[in-house]
Each structure stands twice: as C-alpha cells, then as structure tokens.
Amino acid sequence: MTDRMLQIPGYRLHKRLGKGGMAEVYLATQLSLDREVALKILLDTEDAAFAERFIQEGHIVASLRHPAIITIHDIGQLDGGRHYLAMEYVGGGDLAQYRGTVLAPARALDIVRQLAGGLAVVHDNGLVHRDVKPGNILFRDDGSVVLTDFGVAKALELDNELTQFGIAVGSPAYSSPEQAKCEALDARSDIYSLGVILAEMLTGANPYRAASYPQTVINHLQMPAPQLPPALCIYQPLLERMLAKDPVERFASCRDLLQAIDALSELDMDLTLVAPAIALPPTPERPARPRRPRLWLTAMATLSLVALLGVGGYQWHRHERIGALLTLAEQRLAEGMLVSPPLDNADHYFRQVLHLNADNAQAADGLSRVLQARIAGYLALAEQRLAEDHLYEPAEDNAIHYYRQVLAWMPQHEAALDGLARIAARYVELSEGAFRQREYGMALEYIHRGLEASPDDPTLLALRDDHPRRVADARATRVTARTPAVHASRSESAEPPANPIKRLWNRVFKQ
Numbered sequence: 001m002t003d004r005m006l007q008i009p010g011y012r013l014h015k016r017l018g019k020g021g022m023a024e025v026y027l028a029t030q031l032s033l034d035r036e037v038a039l040k041i042l043l044d045t046e047d048a049a050f051a052e053r054f055i056q057e058g059h060i061v062a063s064l065r066h067p068a069i070i071t072i073h074d075i076g077q078l079d080g081g082r083h084y085l086a087m088e089y090v091g092g093g094d095l096a097q098y099r100g101t102v103l104a105p106a107r108a109l110d111i112v113r114q115l116a117g118g119l120a121v122v123h124d125n126g127l128v129h130r131d132v133k134p135g136n137i138l139f140r141d142d143g144s145v146v147l148t149d150f151g152v153a154k155a156l157e158l159d160n161e162l163t164q165f166g167i168a169v170g171s172p173a174y175s176s177p178e179q180a181k182c183e184a185l186d187a188r189s190d191i192y193s194l195g196v197i198l199a200e201m202l203t204g205a206n207p208y209r210a211a212s213y214p215q216t217v218i219n220h221l222q223m224p225a226p227q228l229p230p231a232l233c234i235y236q237p238l239l240e241r242m243l244a245k246d247p248v249e250r251f252a253s254c255r256d257l258l259q260a261i262d263a264l265s266e267l268d269m270d271l272t273l274v275a276p277a278i279a280l281p282p283t284p285e286r287p288a289r290p291r292r293p294r295l296w297l298t299a300m301a302t303l304s305l306v307a308l309l310g311v312g313g314y315q316w317h318r319h320e321r322i323g324a325l326l327t328l329a330e331q332r333l334a335e336g337m338l339v340s341p342p343l344d345n346a347d348h349y350f351r352q353v354l355h356l357n358a359d360n361a362q363a364a365d366g367l368s369r370v371l372q373a374r375i376a377g378y379l380a381l382a383e384q385r386l387a388e389d390h391l392y393e394p395a396e397d398n399a400i401h402y403y404r405q406v407l408a409w410m411p412q413h414e415a416a417l418d419g420l421a422r423i424a425a426r427y428v429e430l431s432e433g434a435f436r437q438r439e440y441g442m443a444l445e446y447i448h449r450g451l452e453a454s455p456d457d458p459t460l461l462a463l464r465d466d467h468p469r470r471v472a473d474a475r476a477t478r479v480t481a482r483t484p485a486v487h488a489s490r491s492e493s494a495e496p497p498a499n500p501i502k503r504l505w506n507r508v509f510k511q
Contacts, residue, residue: 041084057150058085068118070148092139108201120254123187132193133174172216173209180217188247195242325353378402424454440471
C-alpha cells in the first residue's frame, strides 16, 4: 500500500512515519482544521480480535485527559474495512533516541514526574498501560513528554484474560517481575517500568537488558535495583522502591510516587549560614534583659568562623572533585570511550562536573567535543554502509540510520544531509535498473525507500507519481512488439496439413 493509493476522506497523506507488524503510521493533514496529525492505520482486516483491540485503544485514549497522554482526534474506517486513528502529531522523537546517554538528574526526574502524572490518570480510570518503555514516550517541541501506544492497555478487572493463559505482554527489557511471570497486573507494574526508565536515564544503561529474552526475564526476577554513583545517592531510595521485586513494597499508586518526587530535592551542597535570632524590642510584659556584649560578640565570632571554615572546606572539596572528574573525562575522550561503558565514559564525567557547577566552561566544551566525536564516528559508519550498499538494512546498522542519528543531534548538518541525498540518488539508480528488468514492484519499493531517506527528493517524487503510467506504457509496448512476431510465425507455418494417403502413396511408388 503506497501513499498515492491510500485515500482517506478528510485527510491528505504526506509520508509514512513507521510500520509495525499490525499497523502503519502516516503523517497527514486533517483538511477540516488544517492541522498535522499522525494516522495510525490497521494493516490487516482479517484478525477481528486485533481490530477490536485497535478500536479499543482509540476509545481508551480518547477518554483520558492529561498533557502527558496522546490526544485522539478521530476514529474511522476505510472502504476496505481497515480502521484508523487520527492522533496528535508529536514531532520531537522518542526517549529511545537518547539510549546510552546520561541525562541530567533534574531532567530525568522531571520526565518521570510528567509520566507519573499521566499514568495516575490512566490508573484512576481503572486501566493499566502495560507497555511503558522509551519507544512509547514522545517529546513535543517544547520538551514536554507524551505517553502513547495504548494498544495493550487493559481494564484492571479484565487483565486476567491474557495472563491466565500465560501470555506475556509488554517489552521484556522494561517488564515488571509479575509481568514476566504472566501474573495479573495493576498500577504498580507501570511504576516498575517507569523505575527501569529512570535508572536508564540516570546511568545511560538498562541494567536488566540481556542478550536473550530468558536472561532478561531472569534479571527482572532476581537482579536487585542498580546502585547509583555517590553523586546520585539521593535518588537511590526512590529508585529502589520503584524497582522492588514485590509489588507490595513499591509505591501503591502514582499519586504516592508523585508525592515522593515532590518531597525529593537535591541536597543543598552549600552550607546554610545560621544567623542569630533578631531580638524583639522590650515591652512592659517583657522587660529588657541586661546586655552581655562580650558574650554576644564571642558567639557571633564563633558562628562566623565555623561558617567560613565550612564554606571554605566545601568549596575546596568541590574544586578537587571537579578537577578529578575533568581529568577522567579527558582521558576517556582521548581513549574513545564517549558514552560507554556506563558510568565510566567521557559524557558521564563531563555531566557530573556540570552537576556540581552548571557554569563550568571546560565541561560544556567537553560535551561539545564528545558530540562532535560521536558525529564523526556515525558519519564514518554511514559512509562505510553507503559504500557497501547497506542503505536500508540491517536495522540500526545502515547508512540511513546513521545519517538520521547525526541529524537528530544537529538537524542541519551538511554532511548528513548530503549523505541522505546521495542515498536518494542511489535509490533512483536501483529503481531504474529494476524497471529495465521489468521488476516494477521492486522499482516502486526502491522509490519508497529512497523517499524515506529524502522525502522531498524531486526525482524520486516524480518517479513515484509517474510510476503507474510508465508501467502501463511499458506493458503496452511489450504487447505491441510481440504481436507482429506472432503473426509472422503463424504465416510461415501456414501450410495445409499433409494427406496421410498421399504420404503413403509417395513412399510406395517413389522408392
């Protein structure tokens, strides 16, 4: 199904944003309101159960109201029977794009706070999301987050419909222990998934993800909550409670989680100066006390000395720690350890410095150099995959993927834009080659892959729009070319069939 062939009354489709096993998502304009929307369209009409779940997702989300929950604008059905959802278009990418990156603690906590607020509304309506993961957390242009993909959301009292048959739902790397064991789920399962995301944002790695599904499940069942580095120890109790193996030991609800987040503040590393109490003026009920100037001055001097020593000691300690972190950061940068291994890489150490001193110029410059090094590495990989003709596959190891990652960091990066343009040109060549071989379906597939790399490429757009006419002309030309040859062969062989009696007569009398 192509953008051109797909017609939805009231919408103008622009491009496909993604495709999964059961649905595809397009960027479109809702004509009545002239606004961009994301159209999620069911691929198959045969699976009635999934179609029902698809419609249920739309009704579930449409009934929820919260800034952190995706907005549903419309639910409809195509002429062929396929259903679609028209949703708010969120163009800032998802949280998964920051995988391997350590986020600032304040930013990580703010993301969790927003999501917990949205999930509280979900749970208050008697639902559980069951698939809270970075890929389902989108960013608006203003940096706020949006929870999406409620395709496996379920009413709490009906949740055992799947679990009683031993069917696990959700994403293994973010599943709660009870989810991995196919037990009935409630709000605390979503809180666990949110805890895994918090750990990943604070450390740059998912501690439970393993090379295989069974080991990932075992990790969720047995592995304790990760130990955060000393600089983040204030978040350890919150994380451990969110990631408790026993749901009873977790926060009972997202409302409780929100209260804990609000009560949690980063330790004030500056010592609080305790000033002497201000003496109230004497009154008849409270006569003036005799002055003791020498004692008062002594106390003031002592307090001032303690405060100065404390502040000076702290400032010295912070200065020493910043110096050590900068040294480690520069070493890891020189060694090429940009964002891995977790908690021991250049990006991590530079961010720790900024956590201690947000205005540290060397750390800010260091993060810029880390980004430039990552960009250079991704561009080198992209060029290598382009030379190998690995344009679109394998997933997450192809030229398009690497160029897009660079553009996610720097949207106007010239080399990455040029690379995608060269990929588009290569798909033009592949499409034309397939067309000459009369592989018209493959030619169209190459065109669409090229447009995914460069949606505005004029040559590919022209080829896509002209493809049906070219195919019809090529087939008509082929039929016309074959017709005279068929007539000629028939005329050459147009002799009357031989008489068998005559053949026998010739054989007998002409010997």
